């Protein structure tokens with residue numbers, strides 16, 4: 001990258017690298033990427049905030065509970081939630097306030113499921129904005145194949161999934177013909193069962209040869225598409241399909257904005273140039289037509305904003321319509337940001353929780 | 367019940383090399399087909415890796431779905447979780463049952479014998495009827511149309527539920543070659559060795575911290591890594 005005039009930085013990783021508060025760094029390998037870490041190295045909520053919260057004695061965690069509705073009283077305020085526990089018992093939990101954190105798909109679904117005479121179109125949905133403006137951070141990439149007669153093995157499986165990133169393409173540059181940009185980052189292509197590339201011979205001797213020749217001679221540079229919020233890209237309730245509890249599943253309707261296509265094409269091509277400069281003998285663009293819906297960042301479906309006509313929650317993530325109903329997850333993002341969202345989701349939750357404790361909770365009575 | 371509380375049943379997918387789901391004929395037919403999908407050459411292929419056992423255990427029910435993290439057995443599913451998995455298993459059983467019949471029908475009509483009795487080139491010809499022309503050797507400078515293998519899974523598991531028999535067989539053979547040996551295939555890590563993936567000796571080694579890839583890393587390299595001569599020097603290994 002330096003040779004091409006670009007800057008990079010080490011990708012922040014949610015794991016401890018030295019003993020910290022009783023936690024031990026686990027392993028130098030990225031084996032637990034996408035799986036729960038059996039040790040205490042990876043900073044998942046389960047081994048960070050939840051134990052702290054439990055230790056206060058003021059927090060109770062009820063696992064395997066499935067909330068089907070946020071219930072409201074006659075005054076239009078939330079009074080609690082209806083849920084089923086792991087044993088199948090239907091329970092009502094009363095509450096002074098309800099904070100929904102079901103994620104970018106399940107949160108709008110729960111609000112839409114919470115219909116009542118006062119809220120016929122779903123809770124806090126007078127604006128009709130619940131579920132709209134869904135963004136997904138399509139994860140596209142350029143793959144580089146390296147000739148094993150020329151290049152040494154890359155051994156991409158041996159370290160963490162990614163260590164390096166660049167923000168050089170994040171800001172809008174009008175000369176590229178599109179707005180916005182995203183973080184880019186290199187990684188291996190996948191563990192053996194998931195390793196593949198478009199055009200790979202799928203069976204027979206050619207398939208075995210390709211696996212053998214390129215497994216350790218391949219890598220990719222990814223794009224976390226900074227996709228534009230579009231009102232018609234949405235999550236709503238499926239009219240036909242129900243889940244195992246008999247409730248309508250979430251239905252997702254999505255067409256990328258033309259700027260998404262342009263941004264992604266440009267960046268994937270740029271990533272390919274970087275791979276070529278690094279010595280790849282062949283570059284294979286993997287654009288979104290090829291991997292429709294490759295996403296793990298579901299955002300924006302319960303937008304934050306000052307205007308109740310165009311957003312669902314205010315700047316403190318409290319719903320405009322129900323003053324003791326909050327949403328503290330990725331649903332509140334007004335725009336997608338072209339970077340991984342977890343830290344921002346967490347920081348925002350801290351910010352808004354503090355606001356509840358300082359101000360809103362004062363008005364709550366027993 | 368959360369997965370952490372699921373009972374671990376001390377089951378071993380590799381306890382025997384006998385079928386649990388397939389009948390003897392189906393077992394031998396699928397084994398032969400996997401051996402054409404990842405053939406044996408100077409190195410072992412799907413037959414030696416016991417990909418057929420992997421597929422059989424997958425079809426046997428829900429008992430071999432979730433290996434316990436330390437490899438001591440499998441998690442016992444129940445309730446809705448198990449019901450949903452069984453639906454999936456039943457769909458796949460139907461695909462495999464019909465698939466074996468279809469392989470034999472094609473084999474008989476073209477070569478007058480059941481699939482297992484055919485020569486390798488004949489078996490390939492039958493598979494080509496199901497999956498299209500057998501892919502040619504991949505060339506770095508060739509046209510991209512070399513094969514139908516798609517993009518990597520990225521951040522998601524591959525959706526296997528919508529595949530037809532041949533595509534499912536190809537994918538499952540691959541999984542039976544490259545998945546952790548605990549699931550019944552990739553015997554002794556054979557598949558991993560073929561491609562140079564230095565995977566863990568046992569699943570336990572991944573949970574007690576003994577699995578290491580440290581030999582592949584430059585432990586004390588300082589940022590920016592690209593300025594470290596050991597990183598930039600071609601052929602450092």
Ligand SMILES: Cc1cc2nc3c(=O)[nH]c(=O)nc-3n(C[C@H](O)[C@H](O)[C@H](O)COP(=O)(O)OP(=O)(O)OC[C@H]3O[C@@H](n4cnc5c(N)ncnc54)[C@H](O)[C@@H]3O)c2cc1C
Nearest residue numbers: 065066067101102103104106296329330340341342343521
């Ligand atoms: C494979 C993968 C890799 C990722 N890698 C990164 C990364 O490297 N960096 C990064 O920043 N981000 C990453 N992300 C994204 C990040 O994990 C998510 O954006 C983030 O966890 C979302 O937080 P959330 O609070 O919105 O929702 P979630 O973390 O999804 O939490 C929602 C919770 O609500 C529960 N729930 C939902 N509906 C109900 C209901 N009706 N009743 C009861 N409970 C319910 C769910 O079970 C879940 O526990 C990754 C995501 C995936 C899937």
